[in-house]
Amino acid sequence: MFDQATTLRRLMEEARTAQAQGASAQGFPGSSSVTSRKSTVAPRVITVSGGKGGVGKTLTTANLGLCFVREGMRTLLIDGDIGLANLDVLLNIRAESTLDDVLVGERELKDVIVTGPEGLKLIPASSGMPRVNELGKMQKLVLLDQIESIQDDFDVVLIDTPAGVSKNVQYWAASASEVILVATPEPTSLADAYATMKVLSQANNETSFKLVVNMAKNEDEALRVFERLSSVANEYLQVRVDYLGCVPLCESVRNSVRERTPYVQRYPFSAASRGIRSIAREILFHGEAPHPKGTMQFFWKRLVAGKNFEILS
Ligand SMILES: Nc1ncnc2c1ncn2[C@@H]1O[C@H](COP(=O)(O)OP(=O)(O)OP(=O)(O)O)[C@@H](O)[C@H]1O
Ligand SMILES: [Mg+2]
Structure with missing residues (x-):
C-alpha cells in the first residue's frame, strides 16, 4: 500500500523546483531521481499503436517482446489497453493483481x-473495469512514478495501447522514446495510422515513427503501404x-491466438515468425538510436511543468 497523495505532492514539488531552476524540457540538470535509484542506462520505452482496431497491435507487442527476450534483452510488456486487457490472455498468464490495483x-x-x-x-491491465478506463490526472502521474521505480x-519496455488516439494513447506515446505504428494494407x-501520426505529431x-506492416500478402505489398504512408507523412x-518490416497474413497467427501461445514460440518457422524476428533485430541492431526524449522521469516533469500538461487531463 502506498499513499498516492504523498507521491503526487512530491512529484509536484520536484517539478516546481526544476521549473524554478530553469531546467530545460529535455533534461533537468542535477535533478535527483524520483526513486533515488542508482544511475544506469534508461531502458528503451516503445509504444505500440496504430489507430485502427484489430490490426495486430497486441500480437505484435507479445511476439516482439519474446523476440527481444531471445536476443538477451530484459523485457517488460505493459498492457496499456486499460479496460480491455488481453496481453495476459494471449500469453496465457493468470494475473492475480493488475494495473488497476496500482x-x-x-x-x-x-x-x-x-x-x-x-x-x-x-504488467497486466484489468479487463472490464470501467473505473480505470479513463485515468485521472493523479493516477497518470503516480503510474509514471511507479514505472520509473x-x-x-x-532493457526494453513495450507498451501495448488500445485502438484510437485517445488521451490515454497520447499519454503512453509521450512516455515512450519510440512509437511503433502497426498498419495493414487496408485503406x-x-x-x-495517418490520423494517429497527425495527433501525436501535433x-x-x-x-518520427516506426512502421510494422501486418497482414500483408507479401513484402512488396508491405513496401507499398510504407511508401504511401511515409510520403503523405513527410509532405503533410x-x-x-x-x-521496420512486415508480418505476413498467416494462418499460424490465428491458430496461435486460439492456442494462447505466441506464434514465435508455437510456430517458429512460419512466415509470421520470420517477419517478427527480423523486425526485432531491425529495432535492436540496425535502427537509429532512439530519439533522446528522456526517461519517464523527464517525461512527467515536462508534463507537470510544461505545455504538454493537457495530456494528463
Ligand atoms: N499476421 C496475421 N495473420 C493473420 N491473422 C492475424 C495477423 N495479425 C493479426 N491477426 C488476427 O487479428 C486479430 C487481432 O489481432 P490483435 O488483437 O493483435 O489486434 P489489436 O490491434 O491489438 O486489436 P485491438 O485494437 O482490439 O486491441 C488476431 O486475433 C488474429 O486473428
Ligand atoms: Mg489489442
Whole structure:
C-alpha cells in the first residue's frame, strides 16, 4: 500500500523546483531521481499503436517482446489497453493483481509484474473495469512514478495501447522514446495510422515513427503501404516514417491466438515468425538510436511543468 497523495505532492514539488531552476524540457540538470535509484542506462520505452482496431497491435507487442527476450534483452510488456486487457490472455498468464490495483493504491507496480513465457515480464491491465478506463490526472502521474521505480530492471519496455488516439494513447506515446505504428494494407488502416501520426505529431511533438506492416500478402505489398504512408507523412505532417518490416497474413497467427501461445514460440518457422524476428533485430541492431526524449522521469516533469500538461487531463 502506498499513499498516492504523498507521491503526487512530491512529484509536484520536484517539478516546481526544476521549473524554478530553469531546467530545460529535455533534461533537468542535477535533478535527483524520483526513486533515488542508482544511475544506469534508461531502458528503451516503445509504444505500440496504430489507430485502427484489430490490426495486430497486441500480437505484435507479445511476439516482439519474446523476440527481444531471445536476443538477451530484459523485457517488460505493459498492457496499456486499460479496460480491455488481453496481453495476459494471449500469453496465457493468470494475473492475480493488475494495473488497476496500482491505480487505486493497493499495490506497488513491482508487485503486479508477472512472468510469462521464457522469462518475458508483463504488467497486466484489468479487463472490464470501467473505473480505470479513463485515468485521472493523479493516477497518470503516480503510474509514471511507479514505472520509473522499476525501470532499472529492464532493457526494453513495450507498451501495448488500445485502438484510437485517445488521451490515454497520447499519454503512453509521450512516455515512450519510440512509437511503433502497426498498419495493414487496408485503406481504413492507412487512414487511421495517418490520423494517429497527425495527433501525436501535433499534441506530443512526435517527429518520427516506426512502421510494422501486418497482414500483408507479401513484402512488396508491405513496401507499398510504407511508401504511401511515409510520403503523405513527410509532405503533410513533416514527420519521418522508418520501415521496420512486415508480418505476413498467416494462418499460424490465428491458430496461435486460439492456442494462447505466441506464434514465435508455437510456430517458429512460419512466415509470421520470420517477419517478427527480423523486425526485432531491425529495432535492436540496425535502427537509429532512439530519439533522446528522456526517461519517464523527464517525461512527467515536462508534463507537470510544461505545455504538454493537457495530456494528463
Ligand atoms: N499476421 C496475421 N495473420 C493473420 N491473422 C492475424 C495477423 N495479425 C493479426 N491477426 C488476427 O487479428 C486479430 C487481432 O489481432 P490483435 O488483437 O493483435 O489486434 P489489436 O490491434 O491489438 O486489436 P485491438 O485494437 O482490439 O486491441 C488476431 O486475433 C488474429 O486473428
Ligand atoms: Mg489489442
